[in-house]
Amino acid sequence: xxxxxxxxxxxxxxxxxxxxxxxxxxxxxxxxxxxxxxxxxxxxxxxxxxxxxxxxxxxxxxxxxxxxxxxxxxxxxxxxxxxxxxxxxxxxxxxxxxxxxxxxxxxxxxxxxxxxxxxxxxxxxxxxxxxxxxxxxxxxxxxxxxxxxxxxxxxxxxxxxxxxxxxxxxxxxxxxxxxxxxxxxxxxxxxxxxxxxxxxxxxxxxxxxxxxxxxxxxxxxxxxxxxxxxxxxxxxxxxxxxxxxxxxxxxxxxxxxxxxxxxxxxxxxxxxxxxxxxxxxxxxxxxxxxxxxxxxxxxxxxxxxxxxxxxxxxxxxxxxxxxxxxxxxxxxxxxxxxxxxxxxxxxxxxxxxxxxxxxxxxxxxxxxxxxxxxxxxxxxxxxxxxxxxxx
Amino acid sequence: xxxxxxxxxxxxxxxxxxxxxxxxxxxxxxxxxxxxxxxxxxxxxxxxxxxxxxxxxxxxxxxxxxxxxxxxxxxxxxxxxxxxxxxxxxxxxxxxxxxxxxxxxxxxxxxxxxxxxxxxxxxxxxxxxxxxxxxxxxxxxxxxxxxxxxxxxxxxxxxxxxxxxxxxxxxxxxxxxxxxxxxxxxxxxxxxxxxxxxxxxxxxxxxxxxxxxxxxxxxxxxxxxxxxxxxxxxxxxxxxxxxxxxxxxxxxxxxxxxxxxxxxxxxxxxxxxxxxxxxxxxxxxxxxxxxxxxxxxxxxxxxxxxxxxxxxxxxxxxxxxxxxxxxxxxxxxxxxxxxxxxxxxxxxxxxxxxxxxxxxxxxxxxxxxxxxxxxxxxxxxxxxxxxxxxxxxxxxxxxxxxxxxxxxxxxxxxxxxxxxxxxxxxxxxxxxxxxxxxxxxxxxxxxxxxxxxxxxxxxxxxxxxxxxxxxxxxxxxxxxxxxxxxxxxxxxxxxxxxxxxxx
Numbered sequence: 001x002x003x004x005x006x007x008x009x010x011x012x013x014x015x016x017x018x019x020x021x022x023x024x025x026x027x028x029x030x031x032x033x034x035x036x037x038x039x040x041x042x043x044x045x046x047x048x049x050x051x052x053x054x055x056x057x058x059x060x061x062x063x064x065x066x067x068x069x070x071x072x073x074x075x076x077x078x079x080x081x082x083x084x085x086x087x088x089x090x091x092x093x094x095x096x097x098x099x100x101x102x103x104x105x106x107x108x109x110x111x112x113x114x115x116x117x118x119x120x121x122x123x124x125x126x127x128x129x130x131x132x133x134x135x136x137x138x139x140x141x142x143x144x145x146x147x148x149x150x151x152x153x154x155x156x157x158x159x160x161x162x163x164x165x166x167x168x169x170x171x172x173x174x175x176x177x178x179x180x181x182x183x184x185x186x187x188x189x190x191x192x193x194x195x196x197x198x199x200x201x202x203x204x205x206x207x208x209x210x211x212x213x214x215x216x217x218x219x220x221x222x223x224x225x226x227x228x229x230x231x232x233x234x235x236x237x238x239x240x241x242x243x244x245x246x247x248x249x250x251x252x253x254x255x256x257x258x259x260x261x262x263x264x265x266x267x268x269x270x271x272x273x274x275x276x277x278x279x280x281x282x283x284x285x286x287x288x289x290x291x292x293x294x295x296x297x298x299x300x301x302x303x304x305x306x307x308x309x310x311x312x313x314x315x316x317x318x319x320x321x322x323x324x325x326x327x328x329x330x331x332x333x334x335x336x337x338x339x340x341x342x343x344x345x346x347x348x349x350x351x352x353x354x355x356x357x358x359x360x361x362x363x364x365x366x367x368x369x370x371x372x373x374x375x376x377x378x379x380x381x382x383x384x385x386x387x388x389x390x391x
Numbered sequence: 392x393x394x395x396x397x398x399x400x401x402x403x404x405x406x407x408x409x410x411x412x413x414x415x416x417x418x419x420x421x422x423x424x425x426x427x428x429x430x431x432x433x434x435x436x437x438x439x440x441x442x443x444x445x446x447x448x449x450x451x452x453x454x455x456x457x458x459x460x461x462x463x464x465x466x467x468x469x470x471x472x473x474x475x476x477x478x479x480x481x482x483x484x485x486x487x488x489x490x491x492x493x494x495x496x497x498x499x500x501x502x503x504x505x506x507x508x509x510x511x512x513x514x515x516x517x518x519x520x521x522x523x524x525x526x527x528x529x530x531x532x533x534x535x536x537x538x539x540x541x542x543x544x545x546x547x548x549x550x551x552x553x554x555x556x557x558x559x560x561x562x563x564x565x566x567x568x569x570x571x572x573x574x575x576x577x578x579x580x581x582x583x584x585x586x587x588x589x590x591x592x593x594x595x596x597x598x599x600x601x602x603x604x605x606x607x608x609x610x611x612x613x614x615x616x617x618x619x620x621x622x623x624x625x626x627x628x629x630x631x632x633x634x635x636x637x638x639x640x641x642x643x644x645x646x647x648x649x650x651x652x653x654x655x656x657x658x659x660x661x662x663x664x665x666x667x668x669x670x671x672x673x674x675x676x677x678x679x680x681x682x683x684x685x686x687x688x689x690x691x692x693x694x695x696x697x698x699x700x701x702x703x704x705x706x707x708x709x710x711x712x713x714x715x716x717x718x719x720x721x722x723x724x725x726x727x728x729x730x731x732x733x734x735x736x737x738x739x740x741x742x743x744x745x746x747x748x749x750x751x752x753x754x755x756x757x758x759x760x761x762x763x764x765x766x767x768x769x770x771x772x773x774x775x776x777x778x779x780x781x782x783x784x785x786x787x788x789x790x791x792x793x794x795x796x797x798x799x800x801x802x803x804x805x806x807x808x809x810x811x812x813x814x815x816x817x818x819x820x821x822x823x824x825x826x827x828x829x830x831x832x833x834x835x836x837x838x839x840x841x842x843x844x845x846x847x848x849x850x851x852x853x854x855x856x857x858x859x860x861x862x863x864x865x866x867x868x869x870x871x872x873x874x875x876x877x878x879x880x881x882x883x884x885x886x887x888x889x890x891x892x893x894x
Binding site for chain 2: 014017018023043070074076078080083084085086186219220221222230233235237238258259290294296298300303304
């Protein structure tokens with residue numbers, strides 16, 4: 001039994017690194033928008049030795065000050081470099097534009113906010129959220145299920161319940177119709193995004209028709225955006241996006257591309273046209289069939305391994321969706337008609353709400369954005385120094 | 392606001408379950424009469440399969456004037472064939488011939504250095520564009536991709552590097568025959584339709600990945616400084632002038648020379664039965680005409696006898712690369728370089744992480760890579776680092792030198808070496824977990840070493856690497872005259888803000 005094993009878990013982070021890497025085992029954590037993940041990946045024979053480390057890290061992480069300092073340095077490095085690549089500016093600022101700069105779904109770490117975080121903050125955060133009734137845990141691999149269940153019960157059954165976490169904060173975003181510009185001179189391309197906040201969730205029956213519409217717009221390599229803007233016009237290497245549909249909160253409509261500076265205006269016009277076309281250019285029977293076949297025939301890959309099936313079940317559990325959701329999804333897609341797609345395009349696509357964001361070197365555009373479109377709002381992305389207020 | 396916490400955990404298979412012997416039983420290799428090698432591995436866990444076609448041609452086969460052509464051909468392989476993507480191929484062939492003639496006339500006139508007639512250039516350019524317009528009438532745009540999308544393909548893509556061009560995707564296993572048809576067609580009857588539009592797309596790819604990214608700009612400068620003779624010094628994506636100049640006729644000649652069956656390996660992994668699948672593959676791929684293999688690259692990079700340093704003065708934050716010439720991947724010391732790279736930068740126990748990232752805190756990231764940009768020819772052992780705020784490339788140079796000094800002068804401990812070897816094995820098994828990863832590794836190893844089993848023999852060779860090997864190879868490689876350093880310096884821009892990176 002692993003409980004009798006010498007408690008490796010009292011080791012420092014550096015000692016844990018030695019212990020884990022000597023066995024090619026991996027225990028990693030990662031933070032997302034609305035969840036945190038901790039994972040263990042270990043060779044079968046090492047399970048009983050490594051599992052207690054995993055349990056200890058999950059339940060009682062040490063949060064040693066030296067590791068906090070290191071993580072802060074890493075985060076500050078990220079902040080200092082966040083304006084170096086135009087595409088990452090575009091994705092970040094499009095989020096801020098659509099959700100609002102102070103929204104938890106768009107805000108970014110700043111020197112001042114990182115400097116403020118203390119070890120006590122981390123402990124309080126852990127105490128508040130890491131409870132067994134707040135966790136969805138999944139297991140997959142080469143083990144005997146009954147034996148594994150016993151090990152898990154031994155490890156976790158005495159773990160006390162905690163307070164249930166509050167629901168995700170609301171989105172509260174309003175359209176920011178207009179043109180926005182971030183100046184970046186050391187590039188040969190303009191990055192363009194067209195965004196607005198949507199309202200749709202995956203539980204809504206309209207989701208299936210929207211998925212089909214998205215596939216027609218940008219599914220695979222044969223969607224409208226790729227065919228028209230990349231293959232036929234040769235204006236972009238990457239172009240994509242569509243109407244986002246969230247699990248438990250609305251997300252964004254976001255269509256984006258990059259093109260050489262002298263074809264920026266031409267590309268914006270074309271991109272806007274593709275978006276309006278969703279409401280005016282009829283979806284052909286061929287497009288509809290192609291989109292549905294693409295989604296349905298690909299389905300087998302989403303259940304091609306046990307790990308994938310497990311991952312899906314965890315996701316459904318996390319967001320409170322029924323276990324047969326995947327099967328419902330297939331049926332929902334199969335039932336979508338051209339009239340459905342037309343209806344959802346009229347209902348959820350809002351060409352009049354687009355915030356068009358351009359990141360690039362305006363001197364090399366065909367003409368200034370203001371000449372082409374009238375009012376253009378500049379966005380200052382200067383990184384606030386520590387101690388200064390965050391915009 | 393964090394709401395919930397999800398923990399996933401996985402148990403990998405034990406190493407012994409997936410050793411060479413057990414894999415060998417499920418692998419079938421067939422060399423067709425035309426010279427094409429097919430590797431097939433059965434895995435019936437799910438009704439799907441993945442494949443990888445490796446063509447033994449990369450940017451190393453290019454010469455000045457056609458840089459970027461190997462990659463350009465990769466893009467063209469998605470444009471269909473005589474049957475796929477065409478409404479009337481006979482008419483299209485004639486129209487495409489006219490495009491080539493018009494382009495040759497235009498290109499010759501515009502590149503005249505003496506006596507160029509600008510009015511004539513404009514007129515010839517118009518004639519060329521008109522010819523393209525005429526040929527486009529016969530094109531069914533993205534039909535190749537549409538068929539694959541509709542069939543339920545995933546991961547449809549390809550890449551080109553210095554050494555190889557690789558095509559890959561996955562399909563439900565009931566589409567095997569569709570795949571054999573499409574994959575053989577693209578190499579049997581390629582049609583260079585929409586070539587000049589695709590050249591624009593590739594130029595956008597260059598702007599995206601190289602010109603508008605500090606990392607891309609630095610890497611291009613680094614490689615062209617490190618190699619002065621061998622084609623490894625030229626970018627895979629190509630130089631801008633060549634991307635503006637080369638023609639579909641050039642691409643066709645390149646294709647004819649390098650896309651011959653004896654220069655290609657195809658691996659298929661998944662829910663396939665060799666007894667049923669091999670006859671199909673023989674039928675379709677057997678159609679590729681036999682041709683002599685291309686001649687090897689002549690140029691060998693001369694020994695580096697002086698240190699080279701490249702500095703990009705620009706606004707973006709410092710990035711650092713340092714490289715040392717080393718022999719090709721077929722050299723007996725190849726596994727020693729792999730071990731050195733993992734000792735230096737594999738995970739949080741590695742020397743670079745503990746020194747540069749954890750203790751000195753001068754880098755947020757520090758990596759060592761055993762062979763860059765390729766492996767087929769003598770290449771470079773490289774170090775990459777990203778500085779933390781307030782720290783400089785000079786500090787990185789000094790810190791790397793310290794770690795190199797230790798590797799040269801102190802034996803790695805037995806525990807360290809054992810940990811490296813364990814991780815190499817586990818790393819390989821994790822890669823081979825997916826059908827796509829297995830197909831890719833089998834085809835690539837067969838191409839580079841002539842035998843897919845080398846994939847597993849490499850592990851045995853890594854097992855044999857000793858502490859003395861590590862010191863010996865470090866001492867023969869990591870010397871100042873064999874070093875190229877490239878970094879971004881933004882200290883000037885703090886004062887004068889120069890413009891960097893645009894062409």
